[in-house]
Amino acid sequence: MYKYEKVIGLEVHVELSTKSKIFCGCSTEFGGRPNSKCCPICMGMPGTLPVLNRRVLEYAIATGLATGCTIREYSRFDRKNYFYPDLPKSYQTSQLYLPICYEGSLEIEVDGIKKKIGIHEIHMEEDAGKLIHDQDDEFSFIDYNRSGVPLIEIVTKPDMNSKEEVIAFLEKLQLILEYLGVSDCKMQEGSFRADINLSVRKKGQKELGTRTEMKNINSFKAIGRAIDYEAKRQIDLLEKGESIEQETRRWDDANGISLSLRSKINAKDYRYFPDPDLPPLVVDKDWVDEIRKRQPELREEKIQRYMKEFKLPEYDAKILTSSKYLADIFEKTVAISKNPKEVSNWIMIETMRLMRDRQVQVENITFSPENLARLIELVEAGKINRTIAKEIFELIFDEDIDPEVYVKEHQLGVVDDRDLLIKVVQEVIRDFPDSVTDYKSGKDKAFKHLMGQIMKRMKGKANPVLVNELLRSELEEL
Amino acid sequence: MDYAKMTALELASKIRNNEISAVEVTKAQIKYIKEQEDRLSCFITLLEDEGLKRAYEVQERIAKGDYKDSPLAGVPMAVKDNILTKNIRTTCASRMLETYIPSYNARVIDKLEDAGAIILGKLNMDEFAMGNSSESSYFGPTRNPFNTDHVPGGSSGGSAAAVAAGEVFYSLGSDTGGSIRQPSSYCGVTGIKPTYGTVSRNGLIGFASSFDQIGPIAKNVSDATAVLDIIKGYDSKDSTSIAREYDSYTSALTDDVRGMKIGVPKEFLDSPMNSQIREQFDKVIKVYRDKGATVEYVDFQTSDYIIPTYYILTSAEVSANLSRFDGIRYGYRSPDAKNLEEIYFKSRAEGFGDEAKLRILLGSYVLSSDNYDTYYDKALRIRRLISNEFDDFFSNYDILLGPTSLFTAFNFNAFLNSPVEKYADSDNKYTIIANLIGSPAMSIPCGYDEKGLPIGMQLIGRKFGEKDIIRSAYSLEKEITS
Numbered sequence: 001m002y003k004y005e006k007v008i009g010l011e012v013h014v015e016l017s018t019k020s021k022i023f024c025g026c027s028t029e030f031g032g033r034p035n036s037k038c039c040p041i042c043m044g045m046p047g048t049l050p051v052l053n054r055r056v057l058e059y060a061i062a063t064g065l066a067t068g069c070t071i072r073e074y075s076r077f078d079r080k081n082y083f084y085p086d087l088p089k090s091y092q093t094s095q096l097y098l099p100i101c102y103e104g105s106l107e108i109e110v111d112g113i114k115k116k117i118g119i120h121e122i123h124m125e126e127d128a129g130k131l132i133h134d135q136d137d138e139f140s141f142i143d144y145n146r147s148g149v150p151l152i153e154i155v156t157k158p159d160m161n162s163k164e165e166v167i168a169f170l171e172k173l174q175l176i177l178e179y180l181g182v183s184d185c186k187m188q189e190g191s192f193r194a195d196i197n198l199s200v201r202k203k204g205q206k207e208l209g210t211r212t213e214m215k216n217i218n219s220f221k222a223i224g225r226a227i228d229y230e231a232k233r234q235i236d237l238l239e240k241g242e243s244i245e246q247e248t249r250r251w252d253d254a255n256g257i258s259l260s261l262r263s264k265i266n267a268k269d270y271r272y273f274p275d276p277d278l279p280p281l282v283v284d285k286d287w288v289d290e291i292r293k294r295q296p297e298l299r300e301e302k303i304q305r306y307m308k309e310f311k312l313p314e315y316d317a318k319i320l321t322s323s324k325y326l327a328d329i330f331e332k333t334v335a336i337s338k339n340p341k342e343v344s345n346w347i348m349i350e351t352m353r354l355m356r357d358r359q360v361q362v363e364n365i366t367f368s369p370e371n372l373a374r375l376i377e378l379v380e381a382g383k384i385n386r387t388i389a390k391e392i393f394e395l396i397f398d399e400d401i402d403p404e405v406y407v408k409e410h411q412l413g414v415v416d417d418r419d420l421l422i423k424v425v426q427e428v429i430r431d432f433p434d435s436v437t438d439y440k441s442g443k444d445k446a447f448k449h450l451m452g453q454i455m456k457r458m459k460g461k462a463n464p465v466l467v468n469e470l471l472r473s474e475l476e477e478l
Numbered sequence: 479m480d481y482a483k484m485t486a487l488e489l490a491s492k493i494r495n496n497e498i499s500a501v502e503v504t505k506a507q508i509k510y511i512k513e514q515e516d517r518l519s520c521f522i523t524l525l526e527d528e529g530l531k532r533a534y535e536v537q538e539r540i541a542k543g544d545y546k547d548s549p550l551a552g553v554p555m556a557v558k559d560n561i562l563t564k565n566i567r568t569t570c571a572s573r574m575l576e577t578y579i580p581s582y583n584a585r586v587i588d589k590l591e592d593a594g595a596i597i598l599g600k601l602n603m604d605e606f607a608m609g610n611s612s613e614s615s616y617f618g619p620t621r622n623p624f625n626t627d628h629v630p631g632g633s634s635g636g637s638a639a640a641v642a643a644g645e646v647f648y649s650l651g652s653d654t655g656g657s658i659r660q661p662s663s664y665c666g667v668t669g670i671k672p673t674y675g676t677v678s679r680n681g682l683i684g685f686a687s688s689f690d691q692i693g694p695i696a697k698n699v700s701d702a703t704a705v706l707d708i709i710k711g712y713d714s715k716d717s718t719s720i721a722r723e724y725d726s727y728t729s730a731l732t733d734d735v736r737g738m739k740i741g742v743p744k745e746f747l748d749s750p751m752n753s754q755i756r757e758q759f760d761k762v763i764k765v766y767r768d769k770g771a772t773v774e775y776v777d778f779q780t781s782d783y784i785i786p787t788y789y790i791l792t793s794a795e796v797s798a799n800l801s802r803f804d805g806i807r808y809g810y811r812s813p814d815a816k817n818l819e820e821i822y823f824k825s826r827a828e829g830f831g832d833e834a835k836l837r838i839l840l841g842s843y844v845l846s847s848d849n850y851d852t853y854y855d856k857a858l859r860i861r862r863l864i865s866n867e868f869d870d871f872f873s874n875y876d877i878l879l880g881p882t883s884l885f886t887a888f889n890f891n892a893f894l895n896s897p898v899e900k901y902a903d904s905d906n907k908y909t910i911i912a913n914l915i916g917s918p919a920m921s922i923p924c925g926y927d928e929k930g931l932p933i934g935m936q937l938i939g940r941k942f943g944e945k946d947i948i949r950s951a952y953s954l955e956k957e958i959t960s
């Protein structure tokens with residue numbers, strides 16, 4: 001194995017989150033009654049014509065700009081011809097000859113080593129419908145709700161050599177798309193799916209080996225497994241002196257194997273040609289500049305800004321920006337509470353813990369930044385202690401309660417009553433003479449013990465600053 | 479009253495002036511059509527009840543003062559059967575769509591209905607508009623009203639014959655390489671193929687998307703112009719529709735060609751033209767010169783490439799355009815198909831006629847990865863070269879003039895065993911050119927041959943030069959037809 005290296009390129013299909021489909025006005029919303037979101041155009045009825053949704057073009061250009069691609073001024077749609085019942089026109093409108101974006105790259109980092117992964121092109125295309133086989137013994141049914149949902153396909157160069165690099169690339173790409181707001185990138189719903197082109201070669205060898213393409217992989221874990229399996233399969237063949245067939249393979253994650261789908265000899269001839277129903281796309285430079293200006297701040301820029309503007313450590317900045325949703329919550333909370341490090345801690349520690357416990361995806365977090373900010377304020381002002389604050393935060397996370405109201409209603413506020421606290425302090429001093437002696441002999445630990453005993457008797461609700469002050473002065477007076 | 483002899487505009491004006499009722503004329507036309515149809519077979523679907531119902535509606539609205547700006551309101555017409563009509567069977571003259579009922583109207587149908595047209599039915603054609611004789615129709619051929627042993631031309635054979643026979647006052651056809659003009663020529667009527675992008679293709683069942691245009695077939699230039707005025711215009715639902723100001727073409731109906739520059743392809747001087755056609759052609763040239771236009775012979779370097787380029791590109795486009803007819807969602811499905819593969823193979827084998835299959839094979843061949851560069855891509859490039867040469871021509875000339883066809887309507891089965899001859903025949907080179915470059919073109923009747931079959935002259939203009947061809951056609955019509 002050590003003699004070989006993997007060479008991997010990716011084709012990433014991303015469903016764009018436009019409201020309507022690529023060539024008609026139908027909704028792109030996921031789910032719904034079969035064939036309730038289609039019209040004569042996306043069902044390929046006779047006489048229908050496509051009209052490009054400009055938002056699709058805009059999203060493709062935004063993605064191209066964020067991945068350092070050149071935007072083609074004169075681009076075109078092509079027809080990819082093949083027969084399948086889920087494809088109503090029997091051709092997919094896609095881009096082969098002049099894709100909208102080309103020659104970009106993304107920098108990834110694996111184990112502290114940075115590497116540039118080339119992007120060959122990004123093109124636009126339409127999704128197909130869905131076959132339903134389990135409704136009837138004799139017939140299959142077709143749901144065209146997905147037919148015409150806009151996709152972009154991002155094709156990388158064969159620049160990756162490990163599954164770690166592949167996953168780092170995909171994570172980075174996913175984050176960019178999320179930040180741009182062009183896709184929700186849900187792998188489970190199929191809105192972000194990658195095909196893997198993989199070959200192996202002896203280390204030091206210049207020319208590429210014969211590659212296979214693996215389809216149907218729908219999680220990062222499966223991607224890792226598929227890469228390991230396919231590389232081993234190819235190396236075993238080469239070691240036996242056999243050759244690798246160029247083919248398309250299907251990843252079967254349940255059994256952990258890849259299966260041949262079709263070989264190059266049986267490869268389809270898609271008879272691509274420019275779609276005569278769609279005029280060439282002439283992309284105006286000014287429009288591209290406008291899109292460029294409107295690009296949201298991406299992760300790298302955010303990390304730098306968090307470190308500079310909020311004086312956060314790089315560690316915090318990286319975690320907070322690991323999801324656009326997390327960064328959004330952070331920024332909105334900071335805007336109210338003006339205490340970035342404290343906000344950062346609440347998000348990095350408590351929020352992420354609860355996400356794990358409650359199995360909540362970051363995009364499904366529902367609490368409002370206002371309530372988190374109020375909670376932080378209560379703690380800062382010494383009105384509640386941290387233990388109670390954590391408990392209240394769980395309620396904020398789950399039900400988005402207002403902490404101020406809650407504290408009032410449940411009398412969880414800190415006790416500031418001097419006379420009451422002095423009494424308790426004196427009780428504790430009386431009950432723990434040994435600790436008092438220790439303190440007097442200079443053992444600082446004893447003070448902490450006495451503090452702890454007081455807080456315990458107060459069930460944690462005493463104002464710690466005040467208790468500290470009172471305990472010290474009582475001890476001094478002894 | 480003998481309605482059949484009237485023009486559409488004459489009839490409309492009498493309807494508007496309450497001299498004739500749209501209902502009476504519709505009844506008379508339906509009766510007349512039924513008499514003629516045994517002989518001619520222009521219609522695939524005759525809308526007897528719907529047509530009459532519509533006539534009552536339109537007549538009522540005319541009486542109420544509606545359709546004031548519609549010069550053709552109340553006039554019965556019919557439509558080539560590749561143009562979608564909501565709730566009315568639209569077959570493309572194919573078994574594939576024998577029972578297909580569209581859920582929406584083509585844009586041109588909406589426009590015609592808004593203008594008070596009375597649609598009497600759907601007209602016969604070559605299957606999926608491929609052919610020049612209307613013989614490839616699944617429903618059987620249409621016959622030429624001048625001589626029923628002869629074809630009406632094609633592919634809009636039904637549209638031309640129905641107007642020529644007086645069954646309807648005008649019709650719509652579609653033109654991909656001459657499919658409006660050649661049958662107009664063979665049937666002695668006037669047909670216009672507009673500039674590509676002038677009339678919406680939305681709802682036209684596509685043959686070759688980058689060539690197809692819908693256009694009018696009528697009894698004279700004024701009628702055809704009035705129809706074109708109704709159906710023209712930008713449509714945001716057709717991406718190839720061109721957004722611009724389309725002012726009325728009617729203003730071009732003047733008998734004034736002074737100063738116009740007309741070019742005639744030099745190769746017509748020695749092409750194998752029927753002698754009566756040559757006589758007419760010479761006469762036309764003389765008429766134009768007498769009326770103050772200049773007529774010059776012009777050599778075209780790229781003209782030999784017109785036909786192969788056309789067949790490669792249109793076959794490629796149609797091979798994909800006809801792919802959706804797969805027996806899955808609508809259209810013909812073979813009753814013998816037992817699995818998915820058989821649905822495709824059997825439905826398409828049984829649903830398409832020979833001509834459609836031939837073009838699908840041709841198109842698939844030129845688009846296959848081994849042949850793409852040799853044929854399709856090369857043809858695209860040559861189309862550009864041809865366009866450049868003809869654009870140059872039109873920067874110096876207003877009109878390209880020639881006979882629409884080098885011969886008159888041929889007999890049935892003339893090309894039955896020689897499809898290559900049919901394709902390669904230089905006869906349609908100069909109708910095809912208009913579609914290759916996107917120019918407007920028109921055929922108008924110019925006399926008859928020794929058998930009494932009509933002769934047509936073709937006028938091609940520069941892109942959006944509709945007014946030039948209409949003006950020169952109108953001027954010629956005054957001199958020759960009347």
